[in-house]
Amino acid sequence: MNEFELIKTVTHGAPAQKDGLVRGVGDDCAVISGNETKDFLITTDALFEDVHFKREWISPRTLGRKALSVNISDIAAMGGKPLFYLVTIGIPKAFPLKEVEEIFEGMANSAFVHRTALIGGDTCSSANGLLISITVIGDIDRGKSIYRSGAKIGDSVYVTGILGHAALGLACLEKGIRSLEVREFIRKHDDPTPRVAIGQWLMSSTCVSSMIDISDGLVSDLNHIAEASNVEIKIFANQIPKVEEFAKAANRCNKDALTLALTGGEDYELAFTVSSYKKDLFEKMMKVVAPTFGHAVTKIGEVTAGNGVKIIDMHGANMHLTKGGYEHKF
């Protein structure tokens, strides 16, 4: 049983409706009714030692920054603005206080960039390794949250940035490769940038019908959109954005660049669909605003009738992945 099946199992029977609840389990954030102009977004995510990170591979400061950034990414994936965060940290015996401070400094650094304030939490000793569990609260214009369930047949599929770099960085860490050419991939793995600015812009553009952040891998996460929206998503392999150094470095790690881009986790880019009747408007607006974001926005596919995610090669044929997206297996 994988993570998604498990969540379904344990939340089965959870109340679907409650006063003040706009959206419960099943999207990047839960949505709570705030006031006449705002909804609140809330999300929680944890990093466990030896599952999500190894202490010898990442500095405490970078770890802290990543722990907050990946939570903020869930707010970005709804089109929202992060406001506050709470931290539960479990600290092993004999863990240096200085490193605890550095973890919190790293979080404060991400918080400063994204104007997010620490408002609470819990510190405990841990008998079993370091762990950091964070809850982030954000807000968004009332009723404007972008869900996974809004994709419609005929919509176009886009991604921000470039995919697979974090997974390649992880592969380099695992293989002990630390050379200059791969530093950027390791940095992308260790220190992801949540796409908050473009997430908010996409929300305000009113062109976007569904959105998710890519934490488990493009195919795996687009599958959530396909399932929630009851559609099929076609991805054109030759439209996946790539950089030349990436294929070379992937080769050195005995990895296939396309497979990394399609299935590699932890990029924390945004994948989203644009309504068919707003595509031209969206493309025009993107031309104007894209340079301000500092990362690419690329059309990679389309929404069709059916279910699941299909990868289409340059000849129009279905490609079959030999393994699925990265999931936390039990």
Place this chain on the structure above:
Amino acid sequence: MNEFELIKTVTHGAPAQKDGLVRGVGDDCAVISGNETKDFLITTDALFEDVHFKREWISPRTLGRKALSVNISDIAAMGGKPLFYLVTIGIPKAFPLKEVEEIFEGMANSAFVHRTALIGGDTCSSANGLLISITVIGDIDRGKSIYRSGAKIGDSVYVTGILGHAALGLACLEKGIRSLEVREFIRKHDDPTPRVAIGQWLMSSTCVSSMIDISDGLVSDLNHIAEASNVEIKIFANQIPKVEEFAKAANRCNKDALTLALTGGEDYELAFTVSSYKKDLFEKMMKVVAPTFGHAVTKIGEVTAGNGVKIIDMHGANMHLTKGGYEHKF
């Protein structure tokens, strides 16, 4: 360095003010401005295997119930109403799925009692033991949150229920005593009841100047009120509520009943102060409503000038505790 010093260290420099933030780090919950009539309360707390619980001592269902109840207790301690919860659970390899389901059933049970809905979370595999981290969101009439900082000289100090029972239950678990006479103490430790109903009533009574829930022990938690309010709190030892079986069972565990009541953690009762000029009104109201709560409400002390918590014996002399309240030591 203990938990409280650590929290101070790492949150030093956290922004004290931000739009929409009513109260940040340092109380039972953070308070966020909601709308014209409501504020939101938010709190997070975790249970770690071999730190907060041992799997051989508690059933998965009871553990789940406790994990949610202790978080709801923080909402009660502000006078609020719990609404929603998010769960991050870290599951060791080979942990039975059935027990995961039972943990969530236990949470759902506490949630049902307190009308609280599961709205999100994160499930991960854990390399290092079971852990449950929960965030609870509640609401409260705007501006009516009861803080630790409101106690004034001349106020009276009260507690709900009876103290020390959970700590005695833990002592019994540690010593392997499971006889019928101690079952109720073990139950109190394993399955605390958050004081939500009286917490909300105390808020609406407008008589209460400060409040906290007793998670670390009466003296330790009243110290937070004393410090936040810049006052001294005097507790009269002979006014501490007690039951006869408790002293006997404490004896069997080589524990002093009074010390357990003063320093034992995890009772999740409420300690609060009543404004001096509303004391008579409060006592009159309590006589009417107390029977509906099903637990005692006892005056145990008063707020004076100074700092810290003093324990006064029947002769009016200061008592000195040989050890402080229960804290999670690093």
